[in-house]
Every structure is written in structure tokens, then in C-alpha cells.
Amino acid sequence: MRTHPHAQPTPAPFDDVRPARRGRATGRAVVGEDPLLRAAYALCRRTTRAHDPAIHALVQLMPAVLRPACWALWAAASALDDLADRPGVEPARRAADVESWTKALEHDLAVGASTDPIRHALVDTAARWRLDLSDLRGAMATTREDARGLRFADWAQWRAWCSREVAPWVEQVRHLFDQAGAPMTLRLDRQADYRHFVDGAQLTDTLTDLSTDLAQGHLLLPREAMEPFPGAEEDLIRRRWSPAVAALIAEMTVLGRRWLTRPAMTRGMHPGAAIVLDTAAGLMRLQLDAVDAAGPTLLARPPRPSVAARARVLLPARLRSAVAWSLTPLTVPAVRPAAAVVVKTSGPGPAAEDAGLRPPPPHRDGARPPHIAADKMPEHVAIIMDGNGRWAQQRGLGRQEGHRVGTAAAHEMVYGALEIGLRHLTLYTFSTENWKRDTDEVTTIFQTVQHELDHGPLRDLNVRQRWSGRPDRLPEDLVHALEREEHRTRDRTGLTLTICLDYGGRDEITRTAAALAQAARVGDVDPRLIGPDDFARHLPHPDMPDVDLLWRTGDEQRTSNFLPWHTAYAELYFTPDHWPDVDRRDLWQAITEYGRRQRRHGAALTSSEHQRPSPHTQPDSRH
Incomplete structure (x- = not known):
């Protein structure tokens, strides 16, 4: 995940962590009495604010019970970014350090604690909120590859990288909202809006971090975007401001604003979550204004919007979000054993958690299944x-x-x-x-x-x-x-x-018939000899029994x-x-x-079956 200092840090004392309205617990109650754990979350908060003040400001708009978890997630992403982007370190060494960090996280999740404070907070967050961090495997692997250098031919490659790099971390935040009982609802008829919004956020990030990335040998704008501006790519690589670069940046900020402006995106969403997303869009549009105004200094340092501009967006949002969350009863989960949460970052294979599978819970009334003979069992x-x-x-x-x-x-x-x-x-x-x-x-x-x-x-x-x-x-x-x-x-x-x-x-049969026709076309089957078994082999799940x-x-x-x-x-x-x-x-x-029931599949009844009396209906155990 690429992080950037979009805004000035704002005071956010750690002890302000408490759930809205219900319970009135203190920060100590939310993250536990363990002083090491409290210190770990405090470090995550400071890390989030230092790396990305805009993200920190948005986290402050979330329910207080979710803030430590969000700090832990963003601090972990920032730690990986730092390892991947360290100046003066060979790419192979940076990639190895990212791999080492992710392997250490796998170990820490298995044992339920860590000597590294950021990983310690992340382990607690995963256990407390039941997050499946195996979803982050691809994002961590992408960060490791980032350390070797990045270039994109077109927007499709750029979007694919964004999806692998950023989306899994954002999904963890969505899971937090779901677990707290305030889901960040994504409407089915607004999927295109969400995709464009994510594109706009990442493009804003890319433009903001242009100077930092160029210093690391990264040019994250796709060549497809630069082709209409001859000479812009070479000028950017040489860190030289030119009319072509100026025109390219102006075009990209217009595109970014268009992607970010999705007024219908939050319709039907919980008001607290909608405020967070609307404020994020407002801050990113301010950031694009700062990119536009930076001129040649864009290639020397990341631009920042003014404190006054940020305040015009953030102050009303803080008031509105405080009201929204004060009216929302939230669920604070009990602490779960951290060792039950496992992430595999080293590659494919059966999940380690499978060794600890549990039996199904008993029926609430203690009902037990009837004995069914093997030949009567479907x-x-x-x-x-x-x-x-x-x-x-x-x-x-x-x-x-x-x-x-x-x-x-x-x-x-x-x-x-x-x-x-x-x-x-x-x-x-x-x-x-x-x-x-x-x-x-x-x-x-x-x-x-x-x-x-x-x-x-x-x-x-x-x-x-x-x-x-x-x-x-x-x-x-x-x-x-x-x-x-x-x-x-x-x-x-x-x-x-x-x-x-x-x-x-019918759709399944139609698509299976098409697959079978294609197989006949390329000579895999003889159309004159096609039988039911050939058809079944081309079904989506050929091994599914009748x-x-x-x-x-x-x-x-x-x-x-x-x-x-x-x-x-x-x-x-x-x-x-x-x-x-x-x-x-x-x-x-x-x-x-x-x-x-007597299942004959077309066969006639035997004489013994004709003479067999009908079984009496057994009473329904429910009544």
C-alpha cells in the first residue's frame, strides 16, 4: 500500500478510545489491561498519523472502538512499505526484508503474540475482531515485488496492481465495520462507482507520491496515460518539469476528480460509514488541488493542502460523525484466542487452521439425529x-x-x-x-x-x-x-x-453443451459417440453426485x-x-x-416388496 502525508497531523490522544454511547468503556477497556499491548496500539496510532495524516483523520471519524484496529492495520501496511522503499538499500535486500516480516507475522499469529509492537497489535486485532489475515497474503507478496521496481504498460495493469496492493487492506476495515454491527454496505447497482472511487483514490496517491516514487525508481503512471503527451515519460524519469509533464498532470487531476465524485455511492449506507467515505473523497479532492497548484515542486516534494482547507472538510465531518455514532449501538467482541487466527504468506497449500476444526454446536434443545441405516442414507x-x-x-x-x-x-x-x-x-x-x-x-x-x-x-x-x-x-x-x-x-x-x-x-446445461461442442470441435470427443458420461464430464462440477x-x-x-x-x-x-x-x-x-421410500430407478417391484407392509409414520421429534 502506498502511503503519503496528505494532511497535517492532528492531536488524537490514545485514551480517547471508547465505544460510542453503549458501555462508555475507556481506551484501556477496549485494548485490554496489558501495558505492552496499550503501548503497541499507541505506536500504531503514531505511525499511522506520521505516514498518512489523512488516513489518521479519517480513522478519527470512525467509531472509537474500531480505531485501535484501524491503527494496527495501517501501521502494519506502513511498516511493509518502509521496508520496501528504504533508500540506499539494494532491491533484493528490501524484498528479503519484506518476506522476513511477513513470515514473522505468520509465526506471531500462530503463537498469539509478538516481540514487534506493530505485529503484536495486529495479532490482537485479528483475534479480537476475528479477521482472516490470510486475505492479505497477496498484498504482502505484491509489496515484496514492489521493492524490485514497478512499471505499468496500461490502465488494466495499474488497476490489477491496485487491487492486489490496496484492496485487501481496505477489505479488512470493511470487515471491522461488519463485526461492529454497522456494515459499510456496498450496493449491487453501484459497483462501477466503487471501482472508480478506488481508482481515484489510488491515482491521487500516485500523483501525491510522485517525487518519492521517482527517487526510488518507480513511475507508477501507466504508459497508456503518458502516450498522449510526447516526452512526458522521459521528463518524469529525469525529474524535469516540462510543458508535457504539466499537461499530463493537469489531465490526471481532472481524471482523478471525475473518478472520486460519486454522489450516489453512499446512498443507503449507514450514515457514519457514509460520512467517512464522503470525507475521504473531499480530502482527496483537496489533495488534487494541491497537486495542481504545486507546479515544478511536485517533482521535489509531496504537496499538501492548507490547514484551513482541511479544516473546512474535517470539522463538519467530525460533528456529523459524532452524532451518527452516538445513535448507533455497536458490538464490541470478546477477546478470542489469537492462536486460532493463522495467516499463510509463504504460498498455497492447506490452511494451518484446518488442524483445529471444531465439531458443530449441539442443538439448543439437545436433539440428536436419528439412526439411519447405511442403505437408507442419501x-x-x-x-x-x-x-x-x-x-x-x-x-x-x-x-x-x-x-x-x-x-x-x-x-x-x-x-x-x-x-x-x-x-x-x-x-x-x-x-x-x-x-x-x-x-x-x-x-x-x-x-x-x-x-x-x-x-x-x-x-x-x-x-x-x-x-x-x-x-x-x-x-x-x-x-x-x-x-x-x-x-x-x-x-x-x-x-x-x-x-x-x-x-x-437451463443455463448450466446450455453452457455445458457449449463446452461439449467446443471439445468436439477440437477433436477431444467424437460427436457421434457422445453419451451421458461425456456430458457429465463437462459440467461445472463433474464430481458432484446425483x-x-x-x-x-x-x-x-x-x-x-x-x-x-x-x-x-x-x-x-x-x-x-x-x-x-x-x-x-x-x-x-x-x-x-x-x-x-422405495427407489427402483425404473425396475419392477420384487414379490417381497409387494408384500412388505408400509412403514408406520414415525412421530416428528419437533412436536
Whole structure:
């Protein structure tokens, strides 16, 4: 992450750390009684303010309980930047030092403490707020490569670097807001605005740090941006101000302002989070004004806006944010054992946390699964989780509230599947037809899935997570989280949980047919000999077994374009309860009912089956 002194430092005593309104805890209560830990967080605050006063000012607009965690994150990023950018040190040595720091962090997270104060604060933050720092692996590796020099051919390469370098750190801050109960909601219909805003922030950073980066041999503006200004690239490398450079800088500041000005971006967001982002945009526009006004001195030192200009942006924001957070009850998590949080920075492979997987929590009433004979046990159960919206509307709530509450039922299905020994469970979460729904409802569904992937209780279970659906229409962050969890849990041996997201059965068959046609075109298969096995091999998950039991809640009796290839011989099971009202006992009841059915796959009944009496219906253990 490139950091820069955008603004003048402002006093921020460490003891001002206390949650807004609820609890009125002191800074000591927030970060613990350990004096070493308090000193570590205090150093992180000072480091953040020294490296990036604008970031420090923005952190002061956040809920007080989140500030130490934000200081720890930004101080860690700054420490890595310092190692990568040290003047007079060979690139190989700088890269090795970054690698050494990240390996030390991996060790510190495993043991739950560190002799380095910044890493010590980061370890505590990760444990306290349950952050998965393995998401930072790519950013740390990118910082290590930064030490060897950077050049970009076009905007696409530049954006890819920004995404790897900066986005993972920012995502950790978003996770903090989520954990505190004030999510920084990103609306589905504003994804382009968010991407442009991030581009504008990074371009502002690039222009501000131009003199520092040039001194280190970095020219971070892409060649594509400099080509319309002949001679500008060579002049910048020589640190020579010229008409071409002046025109280039003017063009870049106009572009930066256009990217940063996204008035609709924070619509529907929590007011406190919206104030933070709006203020960030205001400060960065001030910074671009300072870049414009710097002239030739831009190549000698980073420009800074005036104290008065900053005050015009920050003072109203501080008043508004204080009111917003005072009206918001926030969640302060209990301290978790730091050793349970592990980051792997050295490369791919099974996560170290897999060795400490926990069993599913018991049912709240102590219910235990029934005994099911092996030959009566389905291998694969698929569920259409219907009735969330109707459940909420019957209670006078918005439909999106039903999806949030329905998450607990999904947890119950996984717990019950693990307890009874089910091998495969597939949940229909969002169909290709669900895009017709209200944007707020769609956004809530995706946010709920994202939160579950990042922080949900299934992460620590022996569950291999997979997903099926179209990635091209989903939010990029959600796709990354789905892919991350699929990779992270790939070696787990318990339940295989498949989430169907933007999934449609006809769409899956169409895309599989296209893949099969392409295989025939290049000669991989003989089109005259194509059979069902050839088709199955070209499905998104060729190893997914056929569905034995398809269960739908919500008092509807249709399959709704769900897994048509896999459910050709599935037993159908429909129940009237809306999805938020079910728990693991309903799954066990469905599996019990499945065991009573005679599955012949087209064969005739034997004489013994004709004579066998129908089993009596067992009482539902719920009633």
C-alpha cells in the first residue's frame, strides 16, 4: 500500500478510545489491561498519523472502538512499505526484508503474540475482531515485488496492481465495520462507482507520491496515460518539469476528480460509514488541488493542502460523525484466542487452521439425529430454501430481513448434515431469475453470503465449500470470497457444501453443451459417440453426485430450474414451513422420510416388496 502525508497531523490522544454511547468503556477497556499491548496500539496510532495524516483523520471519524484496529492495520501496511522503499538499500535486500516480516507475522499469529509492537497489535486485532489475515497474503507478496521496481504498460495493469496492493487492506476495515454491527454496505447497482472511487483514490496517491516514487525508481503512471503527451515519460524519469509533464498532470487531476465524485455511492449506507467515505473523497479532492497548484515542486516534494482547507472538510465531518455514532449501538467482541487466527504468506497449500476444526454446536434443545441405516442414507441432499420473503412480510418486515434470519436455518442444515453423516449438501441461494427482485433485496442476499464467507461460523467446521453459478454478473468481491473459500477448504474431508449463486439449471446445461461442442470441435470427443458420461464430464462440477433427495420449503411444489441434470431420479419432498422456521430436525425428518421410500430407478417391484407392509409414520421429534 502506498502511503503519503496528505494532511497535517492532528492531536488524537490514545485514551480517547471508547465505544460510542453503549458501555462508555475507556481506551484501556477496549485494548485490554496489558501495558505492552496499550503501548503497541499507541505506536500504531503514531505511525499511522506520521505516514498518512489523512488516513489518521479519517480513522478519527470512525467509531472509537474500531480505531485501535484501524491503527494496527495501517501501521502494519506502513511498516511493509518502509521496508520496501528504504533508500540506499539494494532491491533484493528490501524484498528479503519484506518476506522476513511477513513470515514473522505468520509465526506471531500462530503463537498469539509478538516481540514487534506493530505485529503484536495486529495479532490482537485479528483475534479480537476475528479477521482472516490470510486475505492479505497477496498484498504482502505484491509489496515484496514492489521493492524490485514497478512499471505499468496500461490502465488494466495499474488497476490489477491496485487491487492486489490496496484492496485487501481496505477489505479488512470493511470487515471491522461488519463485526461492529454497522456494515459499510456496498450496493449491487453501484459497483462501477466503487471501482472508480478506488481508482481515484489510488491515482491521487500516485500523483501525491510522485517525487518519492521517482527517487526510488518507480513511475507508477501507466504508459497508456503518458502516450498522449510526447516526452512526458522521459521528463518524469529525469525529474524535469516540462510543458508535457504539466499537461499530463493537469489531465490526471481532472481524471482523478471525475473518478472520486460519486454522489450516489453512499446512498443507503449507514450514515457514519457514509460520512467517512464522503470525507475521504473531499480530502482527496483537496489533495488534487494541491497537486495542481504545486507546479515544478511536485517533482521535489509531496504537496499538501492548507490547514484551513482541511479544516473546512474535517470539522463538519467530525460533528456529523459524532452524532451518527452516538445513535448507533455497536458490538464490541470478546477477546478470542489469537492462536486460532493463522495467516499463510509463504504460498498455497492447506490452511494451518484446518488442524483445529471444531465439531458443530449441539442443538439448543439437545436433539440428536436419528439412526439411519447405511442403505437408507442419501449421499446428496439439495434444498430449495423458499419462504424467506413471505416469512418477513407476515411479520411486517422488509423481505430482506427474511434472508438475514434465514441464515440461521442454513447454519442448522450444515450442523445437522455433519451430525447425521451426510456427504453432500447443496443449497439454492440465488437463481438466475432472482435478478428480477428489488435491488435492496438482491443486495442483502449478496451481502449476507459475503458476510458468511468472511466471518460465518461454518469457516471453522469440517466443511468443504464450493459454489456453482455464473461469476460474470456477481460483485467482484463476492466472487473472490467464493473462490477463496473454495480454495481454502479444498482439502477438508467432511461435508461438501455447494452454494448455488446466480444459478440456473437451463443455463448450466446450455453452457455445458457449449463446452461439449467446443471439445468436439477440437477433436477431444467424437460427436457421434457422445453419451451421458461425456456430458457429465463437462459440467461445472463433474464430481458432484446425483441428488438423492430434493427438499423444498415454503409450501410450493416445483423444482424451479434447480439442478435438472442431477435431480433426474431425485426423491421430491415438500414441506409447508417457511425457511426461517426450520432447523436441523427438519433435515433429519426429510432424510428419515427418504429412507422409507422405495427407489427402483425404473425396475419392477420384487414379490417381497409387494408384500412388505408400509412403514408406520414415525412421530416428528419437533412436536
